[in-house]
Amino acid sequence: MLLSLGSNQGNSLENLQNAVDQLFLELGSVKQISPVYKTKSWGFEGADFLNCVILIQTRLESAAVIDLILTIEKELGRVRSTQGYTDRLIDIDILFYGDKILYTEKLEVPHPRLHQRNFVLYPLNDIATTFEHPVLKKEIRELLKETTDQLIPEKITESLKNPNSAYNLSAQNYIAIEGNIGAGKTTLASMISEDFNAKLILERFKDNPFLPKFYEDQARYAFPLEMSFLADRYQQLLDDIGQYDLFKDFMIGDYDCFKSLIFAKITLTEEEYNLYKKLHGIMYREIARPDLYIYLYQNPERLLENIKKRGRSYEQDISENYLLKINKGYLNMIKNSSPGKVKIIDISELDFVKNRADYLSILNQIK
Known part of the structure; x- marks a missing residue:
């Protein structure tokens, strides 16, 4: 989603x-921020504006986005006027919501006048030059060449800071x-991958016949079953970890190779486990290990709720006792891990999917 920000009052x-900071906290990950431009007021006589455009990734629907933006504007001191264009502390406009075309009582996307305004087109061209307007069917660079707006924005030397950079998750090569x-590890890994440009490594097991x-x-x-997982996980990690993606900042996965030992310890007999452990050691000897290992702890009651919600028929009879054994296995493994390499995060009272504040609290603990 591309947003235009403007201000001509106060600092x-x-x-x-x-505005950028608040949009990050409440709306989503800030992917890019354009340079800031100074422009004469457009449509009325007033102080010069500072304008920029940001690319933000959100998981909210458009109706929720516009309501949230209006709330943020109000929190930052904007008082809306019914008298047309006026001075303002902050103005946040939705330019594009992906390639969607929306016409509602509150919102028209793409913004109907963006192609007529240089104070939008200049910063927009800096970060989305080849993006195609879904209605006009022209790239932003083409719209900039064709605009009739005679007001030429002036790029200033000061720039805005991206709040995403405060988390610096790429300091770890592999998480x-x-x-x-049912703890939510796949969901969290996927969200972090999307927000912080990480190569995503997900365990593939849904079609396991056992x-x-x-x-x-x-x-x-x-x-x-455990032998099947052992082979599958080994092959996948060998492929995924061994193939670095130059366009990604780090790797994040929803499992580690030692997961196999934890589950095998619970499910196998002593003789079977000893054989399994020997094979595991041989196979994983050369596999790269994570720089940081995150363990999401949830109480058994929440785990059972999550398992029921996702509706996999073969999981519906999982017992609380079985989940307790798995938790114990993980905690025993963590006790024997290198200090500082493992972080336990209790998410029993959090909903990081629906509540962005909960998601950010987890990121704060990881960083």
Whole structure:
């Protein structure tokens, strides 16, 4: 989503920075910020404006976005006028919501007049020059060449800070997020990957033919299931970790190779486990280990709720006792890990999918 920000009252640069910071806290990850331009007031006589455009990634629907933006403007001191164009402390306009075309009572996207305004087109061209206007079917650079607006913005030397950079997750080359069944590790890893340009490594096991059978008869299918996971995880990690992506800042996965030992310890007999552990050691000897290992702790009650919600038929009979054993296995492994390399985050009272504040609190603990 591309937003235009403007201010011509008070400390305009500070107003823009406050808006960027608040949009990050409440709306989503700030992917790019254009240079800041100074422009004569457009459509009325007033003080010069400072303007910029930001690219922001949000998981909210458009109706929720416009309501949130109006709230943020009000929190930052804007008083809306019914008298047309006026001075303002802050102005936040939605230019594009991806390639969607929206016409509602509150919102028209793409912004109907953006192609007529240099104070929008100049910063927009800096960060989205080849983006195609979904209605006009022209790239931003073409719209800039064709505009009839005679007011030429002046790029200033000061710039805005991206609040994303405060988290600096790329300081770690490889982060693994682990947790019990239903803890939300895949969801969190996916969200971080999207927000911070990380290569995503997800465990592929949904089509494992032994998994449904295991939940029906654990004694019979435990060993073939664990051997299947052992081979699959090894091959995947060998492929994914070994192939660095030059366009990604770091790697993040929703599992670690030692997960296999934790589950095998619970499900296998002593003789089977000893054999399994020996094979595990041979196979994973050369596999790169995470620089940081995150364990998401949730209480068994929440785990059972999450398992029920996601609706996998073969998981519905998982017992609380089985989940407690898995938690214990993880905690035992963590006790024997290098200090500072493992972080336990209790998410039992958090909802990081629906509540961005909860998500950011987790990021703060990770960084």
